[in-house]
Amino acid sequence: LVFAVGLLRGRPLAQMLMSAISLAVAAVPEGLPTVATSTLALGIKNMKSHKVLIRQLSAVETLGAVQVICLDKTGTLTLNQMSVVALQSLHIGIKVKEADFYHEEAKIDPYQSDESLRPMMEVLALCNEAMPSEKGGGLHGSPTENALLQVAIAAGEDVQELRAHRPALKMDYRAEDRPYMVSVHDLADGQFFTAVKGSPAAVLELCRQCSINGQLDVLSELQRNAILTWNERLGADALRVLGVAYCISEDINAYQQHELVWLGLVGMEDVIRPGMEELMAQFHDAGIETVMITGDQSSTAFSVGKRLGLNGDSGKPLEIIDSGHLDKLDPSVLAGLVDRTSIFSRVSPAHKLRIVEALQRSGKVVAMTGDGINDGPALKAANIGVTLGEKGTDAARSVADVILEDDDLKTMVTAVREGRAIYDNIRKSLHFLLSTNLSEIEVMLFSAALGRAEILNPIQLLWINLITDIFPALALALDPPEADVLKRPPRDPNAAIVNRSDYAKLIRESGIITAGTLGAYGYGLMRYGPAGASTHAFMSLTFAQLLHSYRCRSESTSIFDTKNRTANRYLDTAVVLSALLQLLAVSFPPLRGLLRLTPVNALDMLAILAGAGLPLLTNEAIKEIHKNTVNQDNQHDH
Known part of the structure; x- marks a missing residue:
């Protein structure tokens, strides 16, 4: 599109071809696969420090989508x-x-x-x-x-x-x-x-x-x-x-x-086990249903389930199914029943597999705990199979996706939290890369439509891509879990990683960054002409993209919310290092000549920082307004 518009506006073919190729290279988030793989690998390493061993890379992402966790009573919920x-x-x-x-x-x-x-x-x-x-x-x-x-x-x-x-x-x-x-x-x-x-x-x-x-x-x-x-x-x-x-x-x-x-x-x-009642409440707060599976008779199972609070604080009755009836039920009927059942009593190993499959047929993402030899089929069939490190049998460990090395079910909450955080961080990195790359496309499209000198030359585009795409995106992948990560419902496993509402945000945010860059460009054009204006646009766009990484840290917590905002020293370091490299580009003569930049003074730097900082403040203000509006609507509903 940029290539076609430039030609229509009378730009030289060679110049537009080089600009289009450079823009294509810069606009594609080629670092995303590396960021995603690094995020998953670092997540596995972090979980290992919490005594959670992940045997399958895909399990990290699935953990964040778990909707039901099936728990063995004996040895898991009890001592x-x-x-x-x-x-x-x-x-x-x-x-x-x-x-x-x-x-x-x-x-x-x-x-x-x-x-x-x-x-x-x-x-x-x-x-x-x-x-x-x-x-x-x-x-x-x-x-x-x-x-x-x-x-x-x-x-x-x-x-x-x-x-x-x-x-x-x-x-x-x-x-x-x-x-x-x-x-x-x-x-x-x-x-x-x-x-x-x-x-x-x-x-x-x-x-x-x-x-x-x-x-x-x-x-x-x-x-x-x-x-x-x-x-x-x-x-x-x-x-x-x-x-x-x-x-x-x-x-x-x-x-x-x-x-x-x-x-x-x-x-x-x-x-x-001590703390199991609180653990069940944590699962429920995270929107995860808890299902207890036991070989005990119904009266015993019901009493234990009631003490654990398996039905949460929803006020709904505690539903129980005696597994002696499971073999008589049609699979479609069973799929309808399990959706509201919290306890299965008198369960055999074969029944465990049927329960997991029925929950999956009802549309649930299922985590299954088990440590015995006979638990293998159910652990393998579940979306996430969880076993114990010390008490788990070799057969259970060989098919499980997650191993709790300290045999403490409480670490399962940590695993879910980290799984959700890892998925969130991949989304943050993707949002950052797409919105910043889109701003580059918009700037170049405006430049082509203007029909005058290029706002950014091909080498500058590649430099921006090098400076802003690597370090901040990787640092976002290391963002700590947000405070409300275990207060949200599980994500829809069928939902796209970038949904329809995200596209609107990407266009709005990139448009605001583009507006700031064009403002700095206009200032430079008035004072220094095309060469100086290009330098101002180059500096402003780079700093705006670096600052935009802070906008991408959360969909709800803004930079103005000092109470709920968490620190990310990796991102701070990445932004500072990238900013220093950018300053080096404009102050080191050989590099400045390569990028075809002009020197800037203190007043110019203020204009550049204004063009870079105002988009961040504007986007964060919109986030804060949206958050307050949603909170008010929720209060009215209640």
């Missing part, structure tokens, strides 16, 4: 340090505190209080993979198994002697279609002791009899209802609840014939 705190038989309810047993605040001997507790403790010791340490004092097993073995030892069981007298013949572990564990032991008289523990409702289904203070009786419907009620109450106290049953039979598979004897319920506490 995964299980302890038995309640026992409930059909005869008595007992509280357990630090290896002591209490009934109605009175310390008791459990076996003297209820004869049914002895076989219950035997089941907990036998149907258990945990092993007492050979050196004494410790247990080797999962937190749940250790807790069950500890309460059996506290009640008085000699675990090693018990296991020696009742050797295990087989163990059937929990599975998706079997929510309980079974162990069968040889009693050496042709009979077998079958021990069962697991989901209370599922274990209860296997029982035909019950033990009441050591006496066997047929399990009545009234007793079944009482057991289920106790189960709900314990779950409502945020306890993980297990049902316990046994039988002595000549049939090694007696439990399959529903011949078990019900013994009671075991309530275990897994303490919520």
Whole structure:
């Protein structure tokens, strides 16, 4: 366009061709790929200092768009340090505190209080993979198994002697279609002791009899209802609840014939990690929905979710889905349900994958946490897979995008903040490059339309591009996160990095810079003629572009807002160094001759700085006015 307009105005072909080529080189933000890659790389380095390891470069950008985070309850939201705190038989309810047993605040001997507790403790010791340490004092097993073995030892069981007298013949572990564990032991008289523990409702289904203070009786419907009620109450106290049953039979598979004897319920506490309630609130403030995924039953999951405040302060009810129903739901129906669900209970590893996929079908950008071998498919399917550095398995780490090296979920907030800041900084650098390059095009277009001497020659254009495009753009990529970065909703992942409203800003801001440059050019033209005017335009445009970098730091916080404005020493250094190089260009004779500049005095410099500074003040004033208008509109809406 500049080339065509220049020719129409009678400019020489060679001159316009050189100017057009130089302008094309200067106008294209060729430094943007370098800036974007550098921003992402520096962001990864910065996150590493916060104990967040990023395994995929693309994950940095995706972090800023996360809309839902799916959280494992056990070990992530809780400490995964299980302890038995309640026992409930059909005869008595007992509280357990630090290896002591209490009934109605009175310390008791459990076996003297209820004869049914002895076989219950035997089941907990036998149907258990945990092993007492050979050196004494410790247990080797999962937190749940250790807790069950500890309460059996506290009640008085000699675990090693018990296991020696009742050797295990087989163990059937929990599975998706079997929510309980079974162990069968040889009693050496042709009979077998079958021990069962697991989901209370599922274990209860296997029982035909019950033990009441050591006496066997047929399990009545009234007793079944009482057991289920106790189960709900314990779950409502945020306890993980297990049902316990046994039988002595000549049939090694007696439990399959529903011949078990019900013994009671075991309530275990897994303490919520300190600060998790505040962390959930931080996620909600950032516009990120929190979804808890747990293998616990619904009553336990609901109680934990309520304590964590998973539904935020919106006042909406806390929605929960029992994952036992997931397999029956059509994918499209599930996608509609998950959009308003905060808790999934009784979840298996296969269910986790379905939940992630359903959330994605509903249009969400999903982050998934997990540390187990079976979490791999869900971690891989999620937009962002997050695992733990110390407790995470090799399988989980190999597919995760983000690894929290300190195993602290709170660093996930840091990761989201940095992810948003990095995307913001790429936008800032792009906005700076496009607006400043557009101002160069506008100046040259005006020059071509004027039909007189060039305002800027090709070498000056390339110099401006060299001075203003590299250092300030890189410094903007290092801008610290803005104060409100975690108070905004996540960005739309489908939105263009430069949207329609941005184009209007680019045209307005570049136009104001161009006006300042032309003002300085007019001053020089009146005083010194075309050569001096070109120098004034060259100096003014360069300084205006350098100062414009401060405008690009924020869409809402102006230079007048000293309270919320953060410092960027990299940008300050870049602007000062670039300005010194610009002053060198006009004061160092060889360089001045190369650029075809004329000397400037103090008065000229004031005119140049006015042409450079007024655009910054004008653009920042417009930003401040727009911000105040938006705030007033929001106040009226409320």
